[in-house]
Amino acid sequence: MKPARLQLDPSTINDSSKPEQTGQIFNVWYSKWTGGETNGRAGLVHAKTRCHVTKDSGYTKADRHVKPGGLNRDKYFCVYFARGCCCNGKRCEYLHRIPTEMDQLPPTVDCFGREKYMDYREDMSGVGSFNKVNRTLYIGRINSMDGNIELKLGKSFGEFGDIERIRIVKSKKIAFITYRLENQAQFAKEAMYGQGLGEDENETLNIRWANEDPDPNARKRKREEEDRAGIESAKRLLKELAAERASEVSEEVSEVEDEHEDEPTEVSTATPRPAIMPKPIISTDSLGLLLKLKEKRKVLREEREKSKGLELGYSSEDE
Template identity: 65%
Template sequence: MAPRKAARVQIDPAAVNSESKPQQTGQVFNIWYSKWTGGENNGREGLVHSKTRCNVELDSGYTRADKHVAADSVNGDKYFCLYFARGCCCNGKHCEYLHRIPTEMDNLPPNVDCFGREKFMDYRDDMAGIGSFSKVNRTLYVGRISNLDGNIELELSKNFGQYGDIERIRVIKSKKIAFVTYRFENQAQFAKEAMYGQSVTGDVNEALNIRWASEDPDPSAQKRNKQEMERSALKKAQKLLEEMNRQRLKEGVKSVKESPTTDHVATDPASTNPPLLESSPSIIINTDSLSALRKLKRRKIIKKHQDSIQTPLRTILADYSSDSD
């Protein structure tokens, strides 16, 4: 397999200057959020069409952050580049953050978003901002859609589908708004930044207002969301278990190759699963995977679907106690 390409520089560093900052609408300029704070107007007047946009196919690639996680399937403590999502990172492969789309295998702390920004207890009154750590929200509110002609659902799917797996799109044409639900929350977090101020039709006069959607009060919708979350958690648990088993097998084979040759290993060509594969103390399981599995177990999702998981969770967790993490 050919090595993954290096992340592309999205904008020329020489083009970044004091004029690149947005028009002053407050008292203090926050360089992290690239906006003015303190007295700014968060209304419609302050939203303009974004000058840059993330092209996932062209811009994605490895950065310095990937070197720290090359040995693991989970990104660990590395987060995604906020400026890459906005299409304006000038560091390219030298960036300290990940330049790719989040996946279900990216285990992130619940108190931060995929960019490493700390969440709050409650949402902002306007449902903008980073979000809340008290609930999982995978649905984005999309406002200020200027043109609803044609198949707007298809246009929304094309644009928002670049940044993750979409479960559902609902359009309310009378209000010129839409709701986009992703399979995973980290993809919704990424898309919220990537599509803010963008256009679904290429119209430079259109600037989408992306916010977090409020919870649907419909009982049937709440029941559906709960079932979807359980299915998603179950699939993630299955993949984590498969990854852990794969790592146990890999580390076990490595231990056999590096250990001194013994008679029963050397003279038994029919043996494909040496005892070391099951009991080697040198096997190391990724602690992020264990943490995620324990979290799913506490939520009783694993227990509810235990029979459908090939490898019992309790067997793996028993081998690697919290003391040994």
């Protein structure tokens, strides 16, 4: 994997051009600001920078703490990388890539580590709510609906995750995009805010969280998708835990073998115990034959005892 690319030259950054610090409270555990979204994006203007996932993604310092192919539970994504303006590159303390299903982060924060709230804002902007999973984005201020607008939306937003559905309302020049993962919707909301479709500088998209669709079929489909996602997540976690347990057991066995490797081998002089032979299986025909032989043997024994009594001069009638 290649190192993360510098999206901005650090020498071109000064105090006046740096984006304002996100959050209101400094979290000493994560050494970052949380509790808000004061990010210098007041007012909707066309974004000066843009994230190009293919050429900008790469490893950073945060990747040292995530095992290859393992679950990521404590490393967040760089919000400035999503906006296309990170000047740290491979020295960044946050991840420079797209979220995947292996990123199992707490439900009380978004993929950037910003704390969620109980309710959404009135305009459905901001970090979001921790009361429900929302994977659908509202796309407003689309300049033109000419041509294959669904293809344009899929190409621009598909760069940041797997899209499940795109619904377009041409009369209002808006669209709704649903991602497969909530983390990917969070990343795309930050990455495409203020951008244009196909890097159109004359277009400034307004990205917000979508309200719940009142259609009963849509609600039913959402419940089915959430149930399916929960089952898949549980299976994936069980598989990961089983793999971790198997790795721990193999390490314990290796340690025990290393401890007893230099010990002398004791030769046992005791007589080996005979192997326990399994009981033979007797068929119905063989069992009948054995019963007949047993009955015949009983008759012969009685006749032998009777003849022996006659030789001694008494019989059973004398008794």
